[in-house]
Structures are given as structure tokens and as C-alpha cells.
Amino acid sequence: MSKRKSPVSFKNTVHLSLRGLGIWWRENPCLLLSILICGIIEALSPYVDIWLLARLIDEIAGARDQQQLTVYVLALMSTSAVLSLLCTGLTRWKNTQLASLWHTQNKVFIEKLLSMDFADMDDSHVQELRSQIWQNTDSGGWGLYKLIYSFETIVRAIMSIIGASFLTASMFILPVKTNDGGSMILNHPILVLLIFAVMLGVTFAAPVLSVKAGSYWIKYADENQLGNRLFGFWLGELGNDRSKALDVRIYRQDILSRNNLKKYNPFIPTSKLAKASRGPMGGYSAMSGAISQLFVGVAYLFVCLKALGGAFGVGAIVQYVSTIIALSSGLSTLIEALGDLRNNTPFLHTVFNFLDLSNKMEQGDAAINQYNRNGYEIEFRNVSFKYPGQDNYALYNVSMKFHAGQKLAVVGMNGSGKTTFIKLLCRLYDPTEGEILLNGINIQKYSYHEYMKLFSVVFQDFKLLSFELGQNVAGSIAYDYGKAVQCLRKSGFGIRFDKLPKGLSTALYKDFDENGINISGGEAQKIAFARALYKDAPFIILDEPTAALDPIAEFEIYSRMEQMIGEKSAVFISHRLSSCRFCQDIIVFHMGRLTQRGSHEVLVSDKSGMYYKLWSAQAQYYKAVD
Known part of the structure; x- marks a missing residue:
């Protein structure tokens, strides 16, 4: 995976991320719209409450005008109720869209597989790309999946920054009015800029360290893919695939060797990823958390000193402490999300290497006379x-x-x-x-x-689907009942068909219907015959x-x-x-x-x-x- 070790440019990150979001927009625009609208409302709602609460506290600490207090209390209660109701409704809409995320992504790749040349679909390199994409998604949600959650995070972070900046700006502008303990120095522009720079530096350092910790997912992606593949095969295919059931039970001591899982499993304490988590990966994460707390201390100190100097009242303290921490959190979250997008770029490369595979078979447009059945050579x-x-x-x-x-x-x-x-x-x-x-x-x-x-073809390794018998014969949800029955009888399935209480509506196998029937290999082959005849x-x-x-x-x-x-x-x-x-x-x-x-x-x-x-x-x- 040499591509993962090469530097990733910002331009490339933006290009591939926007292209990936374009796929999501094409497949389900409501998904992105729900995330966008929900993110805006949910991110800005707390600042409305903070602003009103600060006004209410100032009024309590100051004039205590009952009429004004009533206005603030009613405004705070009504806006909180309305925004809470609105956020709940929007969140439900968003979660409904997110529920289809896996299926939508799967649809994108399945449509590509079905549209590509069979020669490519049958190619080992293409299958390896496909496997890498799924392993990346399963191991850390990388690829197209990551874009959705990064988009949601970025929307929330940007709106939080806007809201917090609006309510925080006056903290740096309002002057200290008394010189108790030399607090007038807090009015000096250079000191204000210095404090702002320290806060900004701390704000940027925390997510940078967090992104550095996340880069170890890329470093050990190959091992994680292999481990996930073996783990999924062991728990998934071998456990659930009925076609392998007999061999698994006869040879299970060799096939289901736990030693193989221990050797390649990325989730055990001896794996490279686990060792990195206990070492540099965990260290970077710890440093990120510590620096974040340092910012909180600087913010509290600055706000309290200015309040002691008479720059603002008690209500403003609540407002500034809440919003400046929210501002820092928003900036850190934004930087971390952008770092995740950068870390996600190599995985998007794999996705688009697959989706960009071009069909090489020549596609003509000459029509064939479908009714000239006796004139083909x-x-x-x-x-x-x-x-x-x-x-x-x-x-x-x-x-x-x-x-x-x-x-x-x-x-x-x-x-x-x-x-x-x-x-x-x-x-x-x-x-x-x-x-x-x-x-x-x-x-x-x-x-x-x-x-x-x-052509109607019955391949040696033909497949029947866990749908109704009639749908298997027709290869379609809708079908001609009489024609399907006739084809089944011609293929020799008539005796078994007459014993089916639900006839063509009988489900094959039990994947989707507990009343489905299991059929023998010979019966399956007769149904495949009938399907070939039905196509006519x-x-x-x-x-x-x-x-x-x-x-x-x-x-x-x-x-x-x-x-x-x-x-x-x-x-x-x-x-x-x-x-x-x-x-x-x-x-x-x-x-x-x-x-x-x-x-x-x-x-x-x-x-x-x-x-x-x-x-x-x-x-x-x-x-x-x-």
C-alpha cells in the first residue's frame, strides 16, 4: 500500500472529498440536507439559551426589574421548548436518512460491479480493490462512509464557531475599568493579542495531536484489513453460509484454528495497532486531552480577571466562559475533522480506483432482429x-x-x-x-x-435466490403465472411443484421466510432449467x-x-x-x-x-x- 505512505496534498483531499460527497448527493440528497439543516439548528441553539441566560443573570444581579425578568424567563423557556422540539424532529429525519447509509453505499458498488466488463469483474485485482474497500469501511469507517460523519462534524463545528465568535468577540473589546492589582494591563492591545494567540495555539495543537494519533490507522491499515478479512470469514462466511456447512463440521478443527486468528487479529493486545495504542498513539491522544484542559484554564483566568476589573458583569461571565470554551471546541473539532479527511484521502483513492475502472469492451449500437429466430448464424x-x-x-x-x-x-x-x-x-x-x-x-x-x-444460460455454478419460486423462474418480481408453471413442468419439476401449498409463491430457502423450502441439488437444477426456458x-x-x-x-x-x-x-x-x-x-x-x-x-x-x-x-x- 505504498500510496498510503506518500504525502497527501490539501488540494487532493478537497477534490476527492467533494467528489465523494457528490456521490452521496446523487444517491440521496436528503441525507446531506438533513445533516446540514440539523447541524445548523443544533449547533446554534445553545447560544440562544446562553445569551438569554446571561441577560437574565445580569438582571437578577442588577436592577431586578420584575417585568424584564418575566420577559427573559418566558423567552428562555419558549425558545428552549421550540428549539428542542425542532431539533428532535430534525434529528429524527436525519437518523432516518442515516439508517440507509450502509445500503446506499453498497448500492453504489454493486451498480459498478454490474455495469463493468465481466472480464474486469472476474479479475483478481478488481476483487482485491473491492475487498480493500469493505475492510477499510469495517475497520474504521474509512472511505465514503467517513465523509458523511466528517461532513456532519464540519457543519456543526463551523456553525458553533460562528455562534461562539459572535458572543465572544466583545470579551476582548470591553475594557477593564478599575486598576485594582494592575488589571488595567488587560486593556493593552499586545497583551490581548498575546492571550488570543495562546488560546488559538492551544486550540490548534490539540486536534493536530489527535489527528496524529489517528494516522496510525493508516499505518497499520494492511494488517487491519487482513485481520478483519479473516475475522469476518471465520464468524461470517463459515458460520452462516449453508454451502460450506458440511465441510466446516467435518474439518472444523483445522479450518477454525484460533491460532490463525490470534496471529492476524488486529483486536488483540499483541497486534501492532494495540501496541501503538499503548504507545505513541495513546500518547498523542493523552497530550491532546491535556492541552484542551490547558485552554480551559487560560480561558477561565482571562475571563475572571477582566470581570474583577469591572469589564463586564456576572451574566457576561457565564456567557463568555461558555462560548469561549465552545469556540475552542468548535475550532478543535473542525481541525480534527479536516485531519480525518486528510487521513481518509488514501482510502478514497482506493474507492475511486475501483469506481473509475473503465469498460474496455466495445459497445456497438447495431440492432438485432429479435424475431428472426430462424435466420441466426x-x-x-x-x-x-x-x-x-x-x-x-x-x-x-x-x-x-x-x-x-x-x-x-x-x-x-x-x-x-x-x-x-x-x-x-x-x-x-x-x-x-x-x-x-x-x-x-x-x-x-x-x-x-x-x-x-x-441467450438463456444454465451455468454449472448457477445460483438461485432466496425469493419466491415464481420470481426465481422469471428472474423478475412480476411474472406470467401460467408461463412459469409450464416451464417448471417442462423442466421436470412438476411433481414437486404440485406438492407445494403456496405454489409459485413458495419461498426458496429460509433466509427471508421461515416457511421457505430447502431444495435438493437436482431440484435446483430443474428450476434453473425452467428459468432458461422462461426467458424464451x-x-x-x-x-x-x-x-x-x-x-x-x-x-x-x-x-x-x-x-x-x-x-x-x-x-x-x-x-x-x-x-x-x-x-x-x-x-x-x-x-x-x-x-x-x-x-x-x-x-x-x-x-x-x-x-x-x-x-x-x-x-x-x-x-x-x-
Whole structure:
């Protein structure tokens, strides 16, 4: 994290902080408005009470005019009540807006993830940036989060300074009237300036030391991130993720090793941050507090000496003591908040390094005729591809055509390039070399979103969400009931569906509904099938579509495949070569190259080819269904 060790300029701090606040304004302007208005009212309210209280005390100590006293008492009571009621209402509004802070920030990053090129989203550097942002937020509220609370602090501090300055200024101007004990020297301009300078110096020193203490969060940010990541993984993912539950219980003694947590945990006494807290970090904080108290002593001494000299009365003492301490506190708070913003700048750099990632995939605008279902032809022309940061080709010099209505099987050993072929077909990646054509036009020229509408895909690691069954099938909150049911029956989920009392309204899993149902891997795969059918795209792609099914269920699925898919184009990726017998065309990948193509009968007759080797290795499992 070398960036954190380089000096941070004031200009850079202002630029990034304003840019970050601009994001909050775009996402939720009421949040900033509520903080601003609430901060102004809450910061200035005490000074109204202080001013009225000082007048009341002066009247009690002086003329004691009952009419005037009544006016001051009523004014003090009414303004206090009104301002208290107003502050309560504004605070409620502000807190309502702050309640959405985490979700709003999460929305910003999720929208970025969903809008970026899949190649970037799948990149380890991007994932590391994302992880750093969350760890920074979790460990000390750094990044965009810090801006909100710093903004609130700065608004309050500035308004407090304005209010206190207005009520304090006369303390330095009003002259001492008696020379008892040489108090007339307090009228000397140089002494007044000197006392003011001392107060100002003390006021600035305290927050500077406090900011210095806070800088240790930056110094040990890397260790804190790692510790938070391990701690969160241990208590969060391993404890809550049902997909890891079985492994955790079998291997928990090794996985949940407390020694690992002790080694990297930033919250234990032996961590670097804890040692710094007991050492220089704690020392700076203690010095900051001590200096703040020194200021209080200087302020009391100056006010009392001027009061003894007859510069002002008892009520003014209350006013000046309260406001000068508030002025110092406001200045210290402002300086500390600005220091926090400076400390926050490196963390904002990480945020904007992520948000500023630009999409490199060419986004065309050519329209696709969505109704030309029988006129699509896809061609791979000398396509080669390397994953980012890799030297070896995942696919090399692949050329082939695929026509509408065709059923294509894609087979090969693990790592042969099958899934990469699908990712390129769906334009999750662009080829490193060569081009992919749709009806003779490079797919990069088409509208990306229109091109994506051509494909329904069931990936090997597909995910279902903890929402209603119908919403999972449709991929939408609103859906066509009859169409969703039809797709479920086509996919083989009909028997289980008929047993569900709430039908399509049944929640999957129990994350949001205690009456939700848990489903088996095979059932989940059938729902994923139904989702692919519901989209009704001209191309259906199935990546290991029967991986979670037993051989009998697999045979049933493939027996109904023609009925399920109909006239649509279909691409099957499978390690179980039984699926190939339902396809007119089979392509074989080996070590990133397309090595064979043909029907099952043609390929299995070539005993020197990879297809024959794969088929022979699995043939014993297909005898029962021949």
C-alpha cells in the first residue's frame, strides 16, 4: 500500500472529498440536507439559551426589574421548548436518512460491479480493490462512509464557531475599568493579542495531536484489513453460509484454528495497532486531552480577571466562559475533522480506483432482429483467447459455424476450453485474436444488451435466490403465472411443484421466510432449467446441465430435451457423453483447440480421436440406457 505512505496534498483531499460527497448527493440528497439543516439548528441553539441566560443573570444581579425578568424567563423557556422540539424532529429525519447509509453505499458498488466488463469483474485485482474497500469501511469507517460523519462534524463545528465568535468577540473589546492589582494591563492591545494567540495555539495543537494519533490507522491499515478479512470469514462466511456447512463440521478443527486468528487479529493486545495504542498513539491522544484542559484554564483566568476589573458583569461571565470554551471546541473539532479527511484521502483513492475502472469492451449500437429466430448464424473465425494475466491460450485458433435450430454438444476434458468457448459466445469476454460473427457482423458492433437477450444460460455454478419460486423462474418480481408453471413442468419439476401449498409463491430457502423450502441439488437444477426456458431466448446454453442428477433422472431429462427446447438452438457442455447422442453436431476441444467435429456415430468410429477415448472411458455407464 505504498500510496498510503506518500504525502497527501490539501488540494487532493478537497477534490476527492467533494467528489465523494457528490456521490452521496446523487444517491440521496436528503441525507446531506438533513445533516446540514440539523447541524445548523443544533449547533446554534445553545447560544440562544446562553445569551438569554446571561441577560437574565445580569438582571437578577442588577436592577431586578420584575417585568424584564418575566420577559427573559418566558423567552428562555419558549425558545428552549421550540428549539428542542425542532431539533428532535430534525434529528429524527436525519437518523432516518442515516439508517440507509450502509445500503446506499453498497448500492453504489454493486451498480459498478454490474455495469463493468465481466472480464474486469472476474479479475483478481478488481476483487482485491473491492475487498480493500469493505475492510477499510469495517475497520474504521474509512472511505465514503467517513465523509458523511466528517461532513456532519464540519457543519456543526463551523456553525458553533460562528455562534461562539459572535458572543465572544466583545470579551476582548470591553475594557477593564478599575486598576485594582494592575488589571488595567488587560486593556493593552499586545497583551490581548498575546492571550488570543495562546488560546488559538492551544486550540490548534490539540486536534493536530489527535489527528496524529489517528494516522496510525493508516499505518497499520494492511494488517487491519487482513485481520478483519479473516475475522469476518471465520464468524461470517463459515458460520452462516449453508454451502460450506458440511465441510466446516467435518474439518472444523483445522479450518477454525484460533491460532490463525490470534496471529492476524488486529483486536488483540499483541497486534501492532494495540501496541501503538499503548504507545505513541495513546500518547498523542493523552497530550491532546491535556492541552484542551490547558485552554480551559487560560480561558477561565482571562475571563475572571477582566470581570474583577469591572469589564463586564456576572451574566457576561457565564456567557463568555461558555462560548469561549465552545469556540475552542468548535475550532478543535473542525481541525480534527479536516485531519480525518486528510487521513481518509488514501482510502478514497482506493474507492475511486475501483469506481473509475473503465469498460474496455466495445459497445456497438447495431440492432438485432429479435424475431428472426430462424435466420441466426454464429461464426467463430480464427478465435484465440488468453485470460487476463495469463501467458497460455485458453482457446487457440478456433473456427466454426453454428446455425439456428441446431443442437450442438461441446465436449472435452477438464480445462480443454469448453466453458471459455461459452463465455466468448455470450460475450462475457472478447477474443484476444480473431472475431465472432452474428449473421456476418462482428458481435462487437451490436448493442451489448440486445445481444445478451439472444441467450438463456444454465451455468454449472448457477445460483438461485432466496425469493419466491415464481420470481426465481422469471428472474423478475412480476411474472406470467401460467408461463412459469409450464416451464417448471417442462423442466421436470412438476411433481414437486404440485406438492407445494403456496405454489409459485413458495419461498426458496429460509433466509427471508421461515416457511421457505430447502431444495435438493437436482431440484435446483430443474428450476434453473425452467428459468432458461422462461426467458424464451433463441439460444439455450446448458453448462453441465445434469451434473446434480442421477443417471436415471439424466436420461429422463434428455428424453424430454426436444420437447423442452423445441426449435431453439441449443448448446450442451457435458462430461457425460450420453448427452451427445441427442445432438446432431458435436465439437471436441482438447488443450484449447477444436480437434474434432461431427455426429456421435462419425466421431465414435474414429478410434484415434479424443471423442472415442472419452466415450470408451464412460461407455460402461451407458449400457443400461442403450
